[in-house]
Amino acid sequence: MIQTAQKTLLRALAAAGLIAGAAALLAPQGDSHAQSGKAPDLAPLPEAKFDKRRAELGRYLFFDARLSGDAAISCATCHKPENGWADGQPLSKAYPGSEYFRNAPTVVNAVFRDRFMWDGRLDGTDLGTLVRDKVTEGHFMQSDGRIIQQRLKQVPEYVAMWTEIFGKGSDPYGPAMFGIVGDFVRTLTSRNAPIDRFLKGDQGAIGAEAKEGHVLYKGKAGCIACHNGPLASDGRFHRTGVPENPEVWNDPLRAITMLRHYSTQGMPNYMNARTDVGLYAITKDDRHRGMFLTPSLRELKYTAPYMHNGVFATLAEVVDFYDKGGGKGSVLKGLGLTAAEKKALVAFLETMSGEPVKVDVPKSPPYKPRNLGKN
Amino acid sequence: MKGTVLRLSLAASAIGAALLALAVAPATDATAQDAKAAKAAAKAAQPKAAQPKTFPPLGPLPPVPVPADNPMSPEKVELGKMLFWDTRLSGDKSTPCVVCHEPGMGWGDAAEISRGYPGTRHWRNSQTILNSAYYNKLFWEGNVTSLEAQAPAAAEGAVAGNGDTAMMEMRLRFVPDYVERFRKVFGTDWPRITHAWQAIAAFQRTIVSDARQVPFDRYMMGDKEALNDSQLRGMALYNGKAGCLQCHNGPLGSDQRFHALGVPPNEQFNSDPLLQITHRWQQYQKGVTEDTYRNALIDMGQYYNTKNPKDIGKFRTPSVRELKYTAPYMHNGVFYTLDEVVDFYNKGGGNAPNKSPLIRPLGLSDQERKDLVGFLEALSSDKPLLMDAPKLPPYAVMK
Numbered sequence: 015m016i017q018t019a020q021k022t023l024l025r026a027l028a029a030a031g032l033i034a035g036a037a038a039l040l041a042p043q044g045d046s047h048a049q050s051g052k053a054p055d056l057a058p059l060p061e062a063k064f065d066k067r068r069a070e071l072g073r074y075l076f077f078d079a080r081l082s083g084d085a086a087i088s089c090a091t092c093h094k095p096e097n098g099w100a101d102g103q104p105l106s107k108a109y110p111g112s113e114y115f116r117n118a119p120t121v122v123n124a125v126f127r128d129r130f131m132w133d134g135r136l137d138g139t140d141l142g143t144l145v146r147d148k149v150t151e152g153h154f155m156q157s158d159g160r161i162i163q164q165r166l167k168q169v170p171e172y173v174a175m176w177t178e179i180f181g182k183g184s185d186p187y188g189p190a191m192f193g194i195v196g197d198f199v200r201t202l203t204s205r206n207a208p209i210d211r212f213l214k215g216d217q218g219a220i221g222a223e224a225k226e227g228h229v230l231y232k233g234k235a236g237c238i239a240c241h242n243g244p245l246a247s248d249g250r251f252h253r254t255g256v257p258e259n260p261e262v263w264n265d266p267l268r269a270i271t272m273l274r275h276y277s278t279q280g281m282p283n284y285m286n287a288r289t290d291v292g293l294y295a296i297t298k299d300d301r302h303r304g305m306f307l308t309p310s311l312r313e314l315k316y317t318a319p320y321m322h323n324g325v326f327a328t329l330a331e332v333v334d335f336y337d338k339g340g341g342k343g344s345v346l347k348g349l350g351l352t353a354a355e356k357k358a359l360v361a362f363l364e365t366m367s368g369e370p371v372k373v374d375v376p377k378s379p380p381y382k383p384r385n386l387g388k389n
Numbered sequence: 390m391k392g393t394v395l396r397l398s399l400a401a402s403a404i405g406a407a408l409l410a411l412a413v414a415p416a417t418d419a420t421a422q423d424a425k426a427a428k429a430a431a432k433a434a435q436p437k438a439a440q441p442k443t444f445p446p447l448g449p450l451p452p453v454p455v456p457a458d459n460p461m462s463p464e465k466v467e468l469g470k471m472l473f474w475d476t477r478l479s480g481d482k483s484t485p486c487v488v489c490h491e492p493g494m495g496w497g498d499a500a501e502i503s504r505g506y507p508g509t510r511h512w513r514n515s516q517t518i519l520n521s522a523y524y525n526k527l528f529w530e531g532n533v534t535s536l537e538a539q540a541p542a543a544a545e546g547a548v549a550g551n552g553d554t555a556m557m558e559m560r561l562r563f564v565p566d567y568v569e570r571f572r573k574v575f576g577t578d579w580p581r582i583t584h585a586w587q588a589i590a591a592f593q594r595t596i597v598s599d600a601r602q603v604p605f606d607r608y609m610m611g612d613k614e615a616l617n618d619s620q621l622r623g624m625a626l627y628n629g630k631a632g633c634l635q636c637h638n639g640p641l642g643s644d645q646r647f648h649a650l651g652v653p654p655n656e657q658f659n660s661d662p663l664l665q666i667t668h669r670w671q672q673y674q675k676g677v678t679e680d681t682y683r684n685a686l687i688d689m690g691q692y693y694n695t696k697n698p699k700d701i702g703k704f705r706t707p708s709v710r711e712l713k714y715t716a717p718y719m720h721n722g723v724f725y726t727l728d729e730v731v732d733f734y735n736k737g738g739g740n741a742p743n744k745s746p747l748i749r750p751l752g753l754s755d756q757e758r759k760d761l762v763g764f765l766e767a768l769s770s771d772k773p774l775l776m777d778a779p780k781l782p783p784y785a786v787m788k
Contacts (some may be wrong), residue, residue, distance in 0.1 A: 082508070084506060156553060158670075158674075159667065161548075170663060271558070381662035383661070386659055
């Protein structure tokens with residue numbers, strides 16, 4: 015009985031457009047660690063497990079523009095290897111005809127994350143589900159997943175690789191296909207980051223200035239309160255008052271994707287929104303206005319500009335911002351860092367970036383005709 | 390297949406026999422048994438006997454039917470015209486309505502198979518929107534029953550406009566000129582996408598043949614000079630020996646029913662990967678069984694609506710108006726000229742499991758075929774209905 019009631023409630027929630035994990039989102043947010051002072055420490059990244067054959071096909075699909083509706087953009091359009099697997103722009107591109115209203119984050123270390131998107135609307139239980147969201151979402155790749163599976167079937171190389179993995183007679187199909195892209199993303203993790211060597215005991219892995227920065231990170235600067243654990247992120251939501259990026263509202267193409275996002279999330283009064291409300295669009299809880307997911311600090315060296323809207327071009331600007339206690343509505347207090355301390359902190363932040371994550375960028379194999387009627 | 394054709398012709402003779410029997414009623418004792426048998430046969434053949442004996446004649450088009458929930462107004466039509474051209478009503482701003490329904494190409498796209506959305510190809514011929522106001526079902530498959538429902542199906546279809554509903558709606562809201570126009574026409578604070586489809590439908594209701602431009606219509610309205618002798622002979626053939634009127638009847642020249650003719654397949658499907666992708670995707674997304682999906686060789690038309698094997702290969706009869714401007718012909722564009730189309734019918738159509746019993750060799754002479762084509766051309770306007778693209782209003786930063 016109770017189970018049935020729960021199921022009904024879950025269905026009702028789903029019908030109301032609440033995403034999976036909404037309940038978790040609604041749990042007390044935010045600043046518990048900062049208040050208690052008992053944040054988990056930084057830690058080396060664990061090793062990511064992946065299946066080589068699956069990841070290999072996934073590498074092809076990640077770079078194949080035929081995964082998008084008009085075959086114009088691929089995952090790599092906004093997650094470029096040469097830009098630390100982000101896109102190097104303050105605000106991300108979107109599907110042709112649109113522009114996005116937030117910054118494209120790196121996909122490096124995505125395998126370790128348990129929450130995604132700046133407003134945290136997706137959880138990380140299954141990378142394939144995330145891929146599916148990006149591929150089929152109107153402002154990203156605007157594809158019909160059923161067409162993509164037919165496109166893959168039209169590429170003999172893909173069919174051969176697929177058969178290797180799933181056995182003879184298995185066709186590319188949605189969930190597995192998106193999962194395969196996720197398997198490639200699993201291979202994209204920090205490589206030989208100084209901080210990991212340092213945290214494992216190699217005192218020589220980072221310099222003296224960075225070590226000073228480490229002390230500040232955990233102490234006076236208070237970074238550890240939110241940027242903790244192996245990813246240097248608590249996976250929670252905070253209001254730090256990052257200034258609006260005027261480009262979002264002044265470019266109608268970006269304002270369109272923002273308000274359209276609010277409308278598809280069922281946000282009340284979405285036509286009158288003029289700013290990025292962050293988590294509120296998902297939970298519709300007034301306390302969550304302007305809250306964003308704590309990003310990982312790993313690979314920062316390659317992923318400027320920073321923040322959910324790319325308003326800061328350098329780490330020095332970011333540190334200055336926190337030194338002032340954040341912006342309007344921030345829950346943070348000023349830090350009173352000296353110039354030398356700020357420099358030390360930046361030096362430490364840079365140790366969180368490894369060697370550039372490179373892969374061979376594959377050439378997408380062409381379509382070939384098949385025998386009609388042997389579908 | 391042979392068996393099916395045989396059964397169909399048997400059924401056709403049964404109908405004939407039944408009609409004959411009814412014509413000679415009351416039956417004498419001697420023929421009572423025959424009449425009874427014929428009656429039973431007629432009953433058995435009932436579904437196929439549903440074709441009426443007489444057909445509504447061709448004639449000038451009546452005033453355009455307008456649904457009560459989408460009345461016409463000049464402002465709405467003007468808005469609809471803008472939206473018909475507006476790239477913002479497609480996924481990547483490449484494929485508004487007008488791309489596959491160009492005025493200069495008879496409001497179709499002049500290709501065998503419609504170009505479709507970038508990265509894809511469509512799988513059927515793009516039909517003219519000329520006189521689409523008169524259809525009670527649209528698309529070759531007849532799967533929508535109003536222009537208001539047709540517009541979003543095309544604008545959002547993955548191989549057509551591939552637009553995202555919410556995105557298209559929000560784009561309109563960032564165009565101040567549209568905000569104002571939608572407010573005036575529909576009384577809403579913000580443009581709504583369903584109203585956009587209504588406006589486009591209203592615009593399409595103005596894209597109709599002008600009877601004064603159409604020789605056949607002028608003839609029917611009393612101008613006896615409007616058709617020449619050859620065309621008059623063609624008209625007689627159309628209504629008689631050639632049997633066109635059996636399906637292409639009423640003012641529109643369409644019975645709006647579904648028939649299988651055995652139109653030959655378009656060979657491009659054997660070699661074009663994009664067409665093969667769409668072919669499989671269509672089987673898949675239209676919800677056929679896995680077995681059917683795996684083996685599908687052809688576009689099964691009406692079958693996708695009913696999943697009844699008797700409907701495989703049936704398509705909704707298209708209008709015979711404005712053919713002069715809308716080549717190539719048939720659902721897959723295999724015929725480039727009306728001569729080819731008439732030849733096809735003259736030979737009794739092609740091969741199809743459910744081929745209509747109405748399609749049979751006609752035995753038309755060369756002259757008769759010429760006359761018939763001449764008459765068909767007289768169902769088109771003297772000049773194409775052209776239209777200049779409207780000026781489209783820009784986006785602006787919202788206050």
